[in-house]
Amino acid sequence: MLLASLNPAAVAAGGDRSDAVTIDGTTLSRSDLVGAATSVAERVAGLPRVAVLAEPTVSTVLAIVGALIAGVPVIPVPSDVGAAERAHILGDSGAVAWLGAPGDDTLPVVPVRVHARSWHRYREPDPDAVALIIYTSGTTGAPKGVPVRRAQIAADIDALAKAWAWTADDTLVHGLPLFHVHGLVLGLLGSLRIGNRFCHTGKPTPEAYATAGGTMYFGVPTVWSRIAANPEAASALRGARLLISGSAALPTPVFERLRELTGHAPIERYGSTESLITLSTTVDGERRPGWVGTPLDGVSTRLVGEDGTLAPHDGETIGRLEVRGPMVFGGYLGRPDATEEAFDDGWYRTGDVAVIGADGMHRIVGRESVDLIKTGGYRVGAGEIETALLGHPGVAEAAVVGVDDEDLGQRIVAYVVGDADEAELIDYVAQQLSAHKRPREVRKVDTLPRNAMGKVLKRQLAGGAK
Structure with a gap:
């Protein structure tokens, strides 16, 4: 089951939590979340695809969770998206309605009623069913739709739970957007699957992180850089269990400053919209500045040189990084040409170049096209x-x-x-x-x-x- 902790039977058996999700100044218990999201599910069940303007609000959380309960694929639309890109995403994805807040007036709106409740039981959709269609950043042309299957999400979260010793006793804090893998899939859906408390800070300021009282914190390097420059806020994170950085390389000076101020060497991990997270340092392993760890359970990686042969794992030789595993996507939406270009005999060509050490640790050099x-x-x-x-x-x-x-x-x-x-x-x-x-x-x-x-x-x- 993708959202294991939202099983109504588990809630009825005493699995409720009074502070399951805190966002935009509102806290929902798990039973409130189930009831309100199921009410959303009743309004969208049977629709082919819905778009959600992914602002950090209760309405967004209920819209996404409700659609997932009903088995309706969700297209999370960036809250700051421009008109041309929004039109492309809506048209390319085949979304038939806005669920919750409308992003424009081109589609009908299905309202999300925060105080409505339903306890209807929905059958768990097929694991291979599409849960989300997330659009790439469009650095090489118009953004491409990436269908993300329910089984991919479950496999990735479970692998990360093992790598990070992530449990229902944790409180996960972040202030990242809810239209990318980092904030949405790992942060929100990860918390709902694991069953831990989830707290979204709104803007990811050092002060907001310092007062959140989390055991796990997600941040991008810009967030961590600002925290490292604020000794008082950084010292407040000493009581946390893990500081996790991703979405871009964490500069070594920031890594070292965080270790000095918080007592924690940050966890670094690597992934993409297409592959979710495939590499990470671990809770009980080495955390080396500039290195993103080893493959998660079920993941294989390889380095391919310019001549097409495999590059050695000597910590120095740069090669094109290719991955495969249960969290890797199957192809772009409606783009067989791009899909064919992205794969080599089952290996996903990440577009990144890397080095791998003899110990299996990976260091990402950057994008093959610009780095x-x-x-x-x-x-x-x-x-x-x-x-x-x-x-x-x-x-x-x-x-x-x-x-x-x-x-x-x-x-x-x-x-x-x-x-x-x-x-x-x-x-x-x-x-x-x-x-x-x-x-x-x-x-x-x-x-x-x-x-x-x-x-x-x-x-x-x-x-x-x-």
């Missing part, structure tokens, strides 16, 4: 240079891209937020790493362009670096 820089005959990972730059006291943020160059093939250009001198930074990287990995240019900026999950939009930087 693997081929300069002067060398293959260089942008992430390694960014980590080096962030070690300089005059650098607050850094992003590195490769720009076409007639002589080198690509030249390394670094964008930094900070007050360090350009020549000093170039020399600093050359001393920390090999000379060929030094930036040829350093450009100072006030901010780095980022998406809702805190990932730097490198295509914007590369497009502006000529």
Whole structure:
């Protein structure tokens, strides 16, 4: 059963919890959540697909859970989506109605009544049925729909529960969007499956995290960076069990500062919309800055070199990362061409490049399209240079891209937020790493362009670096 803790029979047998979900200033018991969500299920049962404007509200939680109870696929629509992208998502997905708050006036609206209750019993849908259709960020064209099956979600949450010793006794806290895997699948649906308390802070500020009283905290690097810069808030997290970072690489200086201030070395993990989470450091294993751990139960990985042969697991050789496992998707919605391109004999081509150590630990170098820089005959990972730059006291943020160059093939250009001198930074990287990995240019900026999950939009930087 996907949402095991929402089994009405379990609630009736004494499995209720008075504070199952806290969001937008409202706390729901598990029985209230079951009753209200089942009332939603009665209004949408039989519909082919529904869209939910995924704002962090009680209505959003009830809409998503109610549709899942009824076996109706949900399309979570970003709350800040632009008109053109919203029209694409609605048209491409085949959504027939807005469930809850309307995102526009192009579809009819099925209301979510927070105080309504129903105790109708719904049969658990087939494990292979689609639970969610989540749209990619669209960095390589229009966003693609990723159908996520119920069995994928269950397999991933169960594997993470083992890796993180995640139990019903935990209180999970985060303030992340509810339209991505991180906040929605892991945060909300993970909590409902495991049966732990779930607390959404609204904006993920250091102060909100500090007062939430959680045992587990989810955050993207931007969130953790702000907490690391706030010693008082960071020290309040000493009573937690796990600090978990994902969606982008956590800079080593932030990792170390969190360990110093909170007493916890953060858990890092890796995944994507298409594969959910496939790699993670573990509750009882090594947590090494810059490394995202080993494969979860049921997951296999491989590195493929430029010549198509398997790359060695020596901790140095960069290769294209491919994965397979029960949480990996089966193909894009209505895009057989993109699906064929994404797979190689059952292996999902993640589009990321990585290195794997002899101990099985993985380090993500970055996206093959923007983070693997081929300069002067060398293959260089942008992430390694960014980590080096962030070690300089005059650098607050850094992003590195490769720009076409007639002589080198690509030249390394670094964008930094900070007050360090350009020549000093170039020399600093050359001393920390090999000379060929030094930036040829350093450009100072006030901010780095980022998406809702805190990932730097490198295509914007590369497009502006000529």
